[in-house]
Amino acid sequence: MLYRLAADALVVLHLCFILLALFGGLMVLWRHRALFIHLPALAWGLAVEGLHLQCPLTDWENHLRRAAGDAGYPSGFIEHYLWPLIYPAGLTPQIQLWLGAALLAINLGIYAYVLRHLARRHHE
Numbered sequence: 001m002l003y004r005l006a007a008d009a010l011v012v013l014h015l016c017f018i019l020l021a022l023f024g025g026l027m028v029l030w031r032h033r034a035l036f037i038h039l040p041a042l043a044w045g046l047a048v049e050g051l052h053l054q055c056p057l058t059d060w061e062n063h064l065r066r067a068a069g070d071a072g073y074p075s076g077f078i079e080h081y082l083w084p085l086i087y088p089a090g091l092t093p094q095i096q097l098w099l100g101a102a103l104l105a106i107n108l109g110i111y112a113y114v115l116r117h118l119a120r121r122h123h124e
Contacts, residue, residue, distance in 0.1 A: 003068035007061050014057045021045030022103055025110030029117065042107055049100030052093055 020027075022045070024038030048055055065071070 001068070003064045004070065007064035007068060007070075010057060010061045010064065014055070014061070017041060017057070018045070022106060023110075025107045025114065028110070028114050032114075032118075042103070045103055046100055049096050049103060052096060 020038065021041040024034065024041055027034035028038060047053060
């Protein structure tokens with residue numbers, strides 16, 4: 001039971017990390033030092049999507065699920081938990097590249113706003 005609970009907690013952590021990579025730039029508006037947390041998360045998210053890497057959190061979760069007596073799952077976190085909520089079909093490398101491009105575009109927009117905001121504040 002503890003392994004299953006740990007695996008479930010890891011799923012929540014994994015989702016929080018994905019949200020950090022996607023929207024963490026908004027934290028930079030609030031606290032500029034959040035940049036040091038967000039940029040590495042963003043870089044990792046872009047690497048995972050662009051290079052089709054398997055996130056180590058997925059492996060860790062599968063290990064915990066197998067230790068709990070469950071089968072684990074063969075695909076990644078996004079394919080297993082999030083993708084079925086949005087699309088019934090599987091995740092392809094092409095779609096993964098589009099997700100990475102969306103991640104980059106969202107954060108470029110956020111950081112452009114942050115830089116304009118900081119430049120305005122500096123000139124005042």
